[in-house]
Amino acid sequence: MNELAMMSKAMIQERKDILLSILGGFVAGIAGVGLFSASGYMIAQTVFAPPLYTLIVLTSMVKLLGFVRAASRYGERLYSHRATFSMLSRLRTSFFAKLIPITPGILNKNRSGDLLARIVGDVESLQNYFLRVAYPPIIVVMVFLSTVLFTSVYSLWVACLLVLGMLITAFVVPGIVLLGQRKIHGRVRQQRALLSTEVTEVLYGFRDLKVYGQLEQREQQLQQASAALALEQQRAAGHLLLGQSMHIFVTYLVTWGVLVVGAWLIMDGSLAGVYLAMLILATQTVFEEATAMAVLPVYKQDSEHAARRLTETVQSSDVQPAQPGGQCATEQAVSVQLSHVTFQYEGEWRAALNDISITFPPGSKTAIVGPSGSGKSTIVDLLLKLREPTSGDIQLNDVSLSKLDEESIWQTSNVVLQQGHFFKGTVRDNLLLNGEEHADEQLAAVLNKVQLPNMSLGDTVYEKGENLSDGEKQRLALARVMLRSGRMWLLDEPTSSLDYVTEQHVLQQVFAQSADDTLLLICHRLTGLEKMDQIVVMDRGMIVETGSFKELMEQQGYFYEMKNIELQMIGDQPSA
Numbered sequence: 001m002n003e004l005a006m007m008s009k010a011m012i013q014e015r016k017d018i019l020l021s022i023l024g025g026f027v028a029g030i031a032g033v034g035l036f037s038a039s040g041y042m043i044a045q046t047v048f049a050p051p052l053y054t055l056i057v058l059t060s061m062v063k064l065l066g067f068v069r070a071a072s073r074y075g076e077r078l079y080s081h082r083a084t085f086s087m088l089s090r091l092r093t094s095f096f097a098k099l100i101p102i103t104p105g106i107l108n109k110n111r112s113g114d115l116l117a118r119i120v121g122d123v124e125s126l127q128n129y130f131l132r133v134a135y136p137p138i139i140v141v142m143v144f145l146s147t148v149l150f151t152s153v154y155s156l157w158v159a160c161l162l163v164l165g166m167l168i169t170a171f172v173v174p175g176i177v178l179l180g181q182r183k184i185h186g187r188v189r190q191q192r193a194l195l196s197t198e199v200t201e202v203l204y205g206f207r208d209l210k211v212y213g214q215l216e217q218r219e220q221q222l223q224q225a226s227a228a229l230a231l232e233q234q235r236a237a238g239h240l241l242l243g244q245s246m247h248i249f250v251t252y253l254v255t256w257g258v259l260v261v262g263a264w265l266i267m268d269g270s271l272a273g274v275y276l277a278m279l280i281l282a283t284q285t286v287f288e289e290a291t292a293m294a295v296l297p298v299y300k301q302d303s304e305h306a307a308r309r310l311t312e313t314v315q316s317s318d319v320q321p322a323q324p325g326g327q328c329a330t331e332q333a334v335s336v337q338l339s340h341v342t343f344q345y346e347g348e349w350r351a352a353l354n355d356i357s358i359t360f361p362p363g364s365k366t367a368i369v370g371p372s373g374s375g376k377s378t379i380v381d382l383l384l385k386l387r388e389p390t391s392g393d394i395q396l397n398d399v400s401l402s403k404l405d406e407e408s409i410w411q412t413s414n415v416v417l418q419q420g421h422f423f424k425g426t427v428r429d430n431l432l433l434n435g436e437e438h439a440d441e442q443l444a445a446v447l448n449k450v451q452l453p454n455m456s457l458g459d460t461v462y463e464k465g466e467n468l469s470d471g472e473k474q475r476l477a478l479a480r481v482m483l484r485s486g487r488m489w490l491l492d493e494p495t496s497s498l499d500y501v502t503e504q505h506v507l508q509q510v511f512a513q514s515a516d517d518t519l520l521l522i523c524h525r526l527t528g529l530e531k532m533d534q535i536v537v538m539d540r541g542m543i544v545e546t547g548s549f550k551e552l553m554e555q556q557g558y559f560y561e562m563k564n565i566e567l568q569m570i571g572d573q574p575s576a
């Protein structure tokens, strides 16, 4: 199965532990068959009052085999689980490595709860592929062939009966299990993803659901999803039980068969009666060792389904994984050039950006303004290589983004996104997100610059910055960015929640620090734009005007109208 190629690759890397676990499993299986055969033989021998030394040898053998069985079973479990956990860790690492560069595309398509279920549940399920699908059959076949060889020394009929029983165990029972399994195929996984999705939606949207009076209804949906998952889990468990029960049935059927054939052979004189108990116990033990075969199809399908969902996740994105490329020079301010850039979100009928061409010279300060939805934030996403343009080219320092390593772009960028994320921890943790070293004095100074003098570095920040006001979050995001040394500033509405005075003070600090750098400021408010080198006015994915504040006001076009409306709104006199 193609989807499981990643699992096979991981297994090859753990081949030493895998070989040791197969060896351990084989020795444990053989020792088990030997142990019970020797016990059966010993019980039968006691009837004939054998010499003491015979009993001593048999008893010692039973004890020794018991010890070997326990020790090798322990070894098998130890190495197989060690291999499994190493494989899972490799899979997780490679899955995350593929996932991270394509995250924007993935979040477009998957609900976060479903994604969570995939990342945690599906990767975890793959452990069953090795532990219950890949290596147990190898051990079963080896132990079984050895047992058939052993029984054939005493009776070919018994050996044939074992082969017949094993064929039923290996093909008929799993076949029946597989038929039923198709019906419940993947339903547990789907229900789990659904429940995870419902839980995240309720957690994220708790306040809105409460205010809109929808909480009770969503709680009911949550309970329904939980009940549906429990039902599917019950069905799946029942199905597993059915497979195991059928296997036990076959085991006893074959054991009875050996008893009948053995009795017949004894009467016939072709088998010594003392061996009958030994053959019966050997049969029962070898079939017990093969229990894994009955549930193998269930786990095989489950692992395939999990692998398919994981493969789909990392394939289903409009963004290609990054190819290592050139480095963006950090010692100089960055020049940015967009040439005929068009971008369309997957599944959208309208382009978010339509044939945009614009240059931001090194060290320039540009404001991008325009109505909501005009494509301003999309430009930032494209510049950060979080998305690829549908057509056209973007160049940083005259090098196409497609040739630049995205890490190097991020390193040279000081970014404040519209919805910056804050992590559970302290203010210090959230400031030091970039991994750079900064003394507490530096951190406190930067908090001062963004007008957060009362916030101390040890203050707790809740997940998503729940305990901070929107204005505090924006100032903390600006403080975070001011600790970086990038030469390209991309600020997407960084002060939209601040009052005018605080906004001007904070922006002044940002402009002072970025004096020699290229800066792009996306904003709705048109105040304070006089000092920008260039203002880009956007509407419906297109650039409708560019120029300095003075030029645009003189043109009396789109920007002039916007400015007048703003002045009227705040009760100022419209411009002449």
Ligand SMILES: Nc1ncnc2c1ncn2[C@@H]1O[C@H](COP(=O)(O)OP(=O)(O)OP(=O)(O)O)[C@@H](O)[C@H]1O
Residues within 6 Å of the ligand: 108, 345, 346, 348, 352, 370, 371, 372, 373, 374, 375, 376, 377, 378, 379, 418
């Ligand atoms: N993830 C997405 N999937 C599909 N369409 C999107 C996505 N993000 C944005 N869009 C659409 O792309 C267009 C441009 O969005 P963008 O966020 O760039 O606008 P904006 O000018 O930054 O808006 P705002 O000022 O409200 O932040 C909008 O029509 C929006 O609906």
